Amino acid sequence: MSKQGFISSYKYQLRRVILMPVLSVFATVATMLLFVGLINYSLEGKFSFENAGSSVLDLMAGFMLFVYSCIFIQEFMNTGAANGVSRTTTLIASMASFFTSSAVCSAVVSVLSPIISLISGGDMSVFFLELLYGERRFYMFYGENAFVVRIRFFVMITFLCFLCAAVGMAFSAIFYRLPKKGNIIFSVILLVICFFGYPITNIMLEKRGIDLDEILNKFFDGVGRLFGMAHVNGSMAGNCVQGVFMMFIFAAVCGVIAWLFVRRANVKPAPIRGE
Amino acid sequence: MSVIEIKNVSKSFGKNQALCDVTLTLQENCIYGLLGRNGAGKSTLMNIINNRIFADSGEILIDGVSNRENDKALGKLHMMSEHLLYAPALKVIDMFKAGACFYPEYDMEYALRLSEEYKLNTKAKLQKLSTGYRSVAKIINALACNAQVVFFDEPVLGLDANHRDMFYRQAIEKYNARPATFVISTHLIEEAAGMIERAVVIKDGKLLLDEDSETIRSMGYSVSGRASLVDEFTKGRDVMNEETLGGLKTAYIKGNRTQADIPSELEVQPLSLQTLFIHLTNS
Numbered sequence: 280m281s282k283q284g285f286i287s288s289y290k291y292q293l294r295r296v297i298l299m300p301v302l303s304v305f306a307t308v309a310t311m312l313l314f315v316g317l318i319n320y321s322l323e324g325k326f327s328f329e330n331a332g333s334s335v336l337d338l339m340a341g342f343m344l345f346v347y348s349c350i351f352i353q354e355f356m357n358t359g360a361a362n363g364v365s366r367t368t369t370l371i372a373s374m375a376s377f378f379t380s381s382a383v384c385s386a387v388v389s390v391l392s393p394i395i396s397l398i399s400g401g402d403m404s405v406f407f408l409e410l411l412y413g414e415r416r417f418y419m420f421y422g423e424n425a426f427v428v429r430i431r432f433f434v435m436i437t438f439l440c441f442l443c444a445a446v447g448m449a450f451s452a453i454f455y456r457l458p459k460k461g462n463i464i465f466s467v468i469l470l471v472i473c474f475f476g477y478p479i480t481n482i483m484l485e486k487r488g489i490d491l492d493e494i495l496n497k498f499f500d501g502v503g504r505l506f507g508m509a510h511v512n513g514s515m516a517g518n519c520v521q522g523v524f525m526m527f528i529f530a531a532v533c534g535v536i537a538w539l540f541v542r543r544a545n546v547k548p549a550p551i552r553g554e
Numbered sequence: 555m556s557v558i559e560i561k562n563v564s565k566s567f568g569k570n571q572a573l574c575d576v577t578l579t580l581q582e583n584c585i586y587g588l589l590g591r592n593g594a595g596k597s598t599l600m601n602i603i604n605n606r607i608f609a610d611s612g613e614i615l616i617d618g619v620s621n622r623e624n625d626k627a628l629g630k631l632h633m634m635s636e637h638l639l640y641a642p643a644l645k646v647i648d649m650f651k652a653g654a655c656f657y658p659e660y661d662m663e664y665a666l667r668l669s670e671e672y673k674l675n676t677k678a679k680l681q682k683l684s685t686g687y688r689s690v691a692k693i694i695n696a697l698a699c700n701a702q703v704v705f706f707d708e709p710v711l712g713l714d715a716n717h718r719d720m721f722y723r724q725a726i727e728k729y730n731a732r733p734a735t736f737v738i739s740t741h742l743i744e745e746a747a748g749m750i751e752r753a754v755v756i757k758d759g760k761l762l763l764d765e766d767s768e769t770i771r772s773m774g775y776s777v778s779g780r781a782s783l784v785d786e787f788t789k790g791r792d793v794m795n796e797e798t799l800g801g802l803k804t805a806y807i808k809g810n811r812t813q814a815d816i817p818s819e820l821e822v823q824p825l826s827l828q829t830l831f832i833h834l835t836n837s
Contacts, residue, residue: 280625283625288656290655295641354640357639357641358639358641360604360606360639361633361635361639361640362632362652362656362657363625363629363630363631363632363657364625364628364656365605365623365624365625365628367623368625542623545606545608546601546606546607546639548635548637548639549640549642
């Protein structure tokens with residue numbers, strides 16, 4: 280990896296991705312507000328944003344990062360290849376640019392959330408991470424500085440988005456590496472697992488007298504403990520530092536998986552519509 | 555300095571052997587013509603040099619350093635390929651800006667000037683351009699990047715005669731103003747022959763010829779004139795090909811010519827690159 284290659288890739292990629300997730304979050308919030316306004320108007324004859332909520336806005340931002348990282352990895356790889364940059368450098372630059380994008384997205388979510396609460400006249404909107412690590416007002420109630428609490432959640436949302444982007448990169452890298460036939464088979468396997476994985480496994484294990492739900496509960500408890508979540512500790516507050524650390528570790532693992540797939544992949548030109 | 559050493563490179567796609575033990579050195583500051591029939595392995599070789607696909611065996615050294623996942627080596631190269639590697643929804647101007655991001659010596663002013671000359675709409679999206687104009691956009695990008703080695707894979711694909719002429723002219727102007735290594739792979743050999751300094755011919759994945767233009771010209775000659783005279787002259791000589799039109803005949807002969815042997819009624823011309831190419835790749 281060279282410094283020049285990394286900086287060039289990072290600059291190019293940032294230019295391409297920095298605004299997309301943010302605009303998507305804005306667009307979703309605006310649509311939500313518009314619909315709430317219209318529903319209020321039809322029910323009460325008055326256009327207002329009353330009862331508009333923006334819960335799990337952080338999860339939505341993470342989902343956006345996942346989608347955009349899936350979309351952009353192939354383009355980044357190809358652009359890097361077209362301009363004399365290795366796959367490894369392109370991938371490391373992608374991790375950096377998606378991390379920056381995650382931070383920007385997290386900042387937007389952190390700023391939007393109280394604004395929406397304000398205009399909807401309701402309570403502070405709940406983040407997805409608050410369900411896992413304890414609500415912000417809980418931390419404030421126990422004497423933590425409001426600014427520190429906000430910063431804590433800004434960092435956590437950043438890493439949640441980054442983890443989602445890294446998972447998207449790993450997925451996209453698998454598709455980039457596999458040939459056309461392999462992509463179709465992989466997609467079918469994914470769909471089968473998503474839709475039929477649980478019932479099939481449940482039936483198979485039931486025959487042997489094993490309860491799948493119990494195994495899954497244990498698994499999720501284990502995941503919760505690993506990420507320092509509140510509910511497994513039996514406490515109102517989770518271990519945020521542990522959560523951030525584990526999100527970073529898992530994002531790094533996804534990055535390594537993506538690298539393993541991409542490093543020996545042939546460059547795949549983008550198809551042009553109608554040709 | 556940018557010397558590319560290709561050492562015993564082989565590559566197969568399934569049962570098809572695209573390249574077979576190719577060994578070749580591309581010297582700095584030279585215009586190469588990489589020639590071969592369809593499926594000969596030209597694009598495969600260029601893609602391997604540019605780290606876009608991987609060789610099954612052998613190695614590529616750029617200034618003595620392997621090209622595999624090596625930014626320092628790859629940064630010296632640029633390849634204008636038949637396929638589009640930028641996002642199709644990208645505007646032409648954004649493609650130039652991307653190029654400027656990656657190549658420190660990218661000449662944006664030159665790119666914009668060429669765009670005007672070609673009447674290329676820089677605000678158009680790449681996917682909306684015709685095949686010809688997409689080639690033009692990629693040509694401009696390749697010429698403006700100022701890389702030490704530039705590969706052109708079918709650069710004149712879809713280009714009209716005027717644009718093709720402009721490309722050859724601009725490539726030579728660029729080469730004179732800022733010497734670099736150009737490797738041009740094209741099927742329009744006659745058109746590109748004027749600018750090619752050294753020809754590399756590949757047949758069925760094997761290197762067939764790597765000679766400079768002067769040597770190629772001296773490898774054979776053509777004689778034309780009255781058929782009977784030509785027939786008499788060609789007796790005992792290695793004739794590559796013959797063309798007859800009415801009573802006139804042209805014979806393409808392999809080997810060095812000695813002016814004294816040739817009757818004054820026959821017209822003698824040096825062998826063209828295309829004729830030699832057809833002979834080499836047909837046999």
